[in-house]
Amino acid sequence: MNENDLRQLIKTAPERGQRAFYDKYFNYVYTIVYAKLKCYAKPEDIDECVGDVFAHCFFYFDKQEEINGDLKAFAAAVARNKAVDTYRKVSRHKERNVSIDDTEEMVSEENVAESAETIEMRQLLYDKVSELGEPDSTIIIQKYYYGRSSKEIARIVELSSDNVRARCSRAVKKLRELLMQAGFAR
Structure with a gap:
């Protein structure tokens, strides 16, 4: 329909x-x-x-x-x-109350700088995937986040599986360029 x-x-x-x-x-x-x-x-x-x-x-x-x-x-x-x-x-x-008596025992083993960097990197990646537009962003999310096959994605976005594979390939290249322009290099 x-x-x-x-x-x-x-x-x-x-x-x-x-x-x-x-x-x-x-x-x-x-x-x-x-x-x-x-x-x-x-x-x-x-x-x-x-x-x-x-x-x-x-x-x-x-x-x-x-x-x-x-x-x-x-x-x-x-x-x-x-x-x-x-x-x-x-x-x-969400409750964020901490007893004053527990503060001595609260030692985080989490690296705050690394955690913040990871969050920032994820947000940048999500923003750049969103910039791809539809249906490319949906294809990328379904393929790499949910691990769905081209055939499954084709049903979701109502395209042929060959078309999904071609769009995915082009979207990954475009995403790589967008990330490079944003200063993300690995």
């Missing part, structure tokens, strides 16, 4: 349209939310966030007389925004 058919279905038969939208974009939305929250939130928080994404989308569809624009990009934007909201909510409620 292409985007125009899906838009039409959402307007003419909202229940079926919403179900089709959910089925088509669930993996995509889950990937975005999971990538943003995996280190910070519990699995149930991630699942709740994904549900919030679709609830927001469906509420938006109900309000609109006509749905314009790319539905995939819309779903991605809502997913990113809801993930940020969930991150803020989760980080606000």
